[in-house]
Amino acid sequence: xxxxxxxLYENFDRGEFYRxxxxxxxxxRRKISTxxxxxxxxxxxxxxxxxxxxxxxxxxxxDGLDPVMRQGIKSIFAKEMQDGDFTPIIASHNLRELExxxxxxxxxxxxxxxxxxxxxxxxxxxxxxxxxxxGSEDEEKALKELDVVKNEKRGLLSTITIRSTxxxxxxxxxxxxTVFFEVLPLSLExxxxxxxxVVGYDIKKLIIG
Numbered sequence: 001x002x003x004x005x006x007x008l009y010e011n012f013d014r015g016e017f018y019r020x021x022x023x024x025x026x027x028x029r030r031k032i033s034t035x036x037x038x039x040x041x042x043x044x045x046x047x048x049x050x051x052x053x054x055x056x057x058x059x060x061x062x063d064g065l066d067p068v069m070r071q072g073i074k075s076i077f078a079k080e081m082q083d084g085d086f087t088p089i090i091a092s093h094n095l096r097e098l099e100x101x102x103x104x105x106x107x108x109x110x111x112x113x114x115x116x117x118x119x120x121x122x123x124x125x126x127x128x129x130x131x132x133x134x135g136s137e138d139e140e141k142a143l144k145e146l147d148v149v150k151n152e153k154r155g156l157l158s159t160i161t162i163r164s165t166x167x168x169x170x171x172x173x174x175x176x177x178t179v180f181f182e183v184l185p186l187s188l189e190x191x192x193x194x195x196x197x198v199v200g201y202d203i204k205k206l207i208i209g
Contacts, residue, residue, distance in 0.1 A: 005050070057089050
């Protein structure tokens with residue numbers, strides 16, 4: 001396999017590839033057909049990394065890998081990006097896996113790009129607030145001047161997703177009477193759900209049927 005990649009990619013580093021195989025405890029003398037799903041995934045990723053292309057296209061990169069191997073691959077990605085002109089482009093449904101490695105994300109919806117932004121910018125401009133209002137007038141005042149994406153209530157507890165910076169949200173809620181309020185970070189998965197619900201992709205319909 002390494003001979004084939006060496007002919008295809010002029011920058012393929014066979015020595016580096018062998019070192020990675022040893023580090024990942026992959027026996028290069030075994031036939032690939034005898035590898036487990038996780039081992040095949042590791043092999044494909046290591047071959048792609050050692051080809052030293054400018055871009056590496058990955059589909060469900062961490063599927064089939066145990067937590068230790070996932071962290072190992074992430075560390076290699078980080079090292080390669082730091083050392084040279086290398087960008088992995090990762091397509092995945094497991095958004096939690098991407099948060100600590102990606103700096104730019106795009107969300108696809110019905111064959112189109114719903115949004116494409118730097119991850120930090122995306123997180124800084126959408127907030128989740130949990131609060132209990134002192135009264136209905138205070139709730140109306142709070143919601144009136146905000147760009148509310150989603151508002152859920154369980155008893156007296158309101159969970160509100162808002163398009164704004166954290167500083168603006170805190171400043172706004174300081175003018176409203178509440179029993180308590182707190183601004184919580186949204187995960188990439190929560191941001192995805194909020195953005196897709198705006199365009200009519202209602203997750204409740206999928207759950208309820």
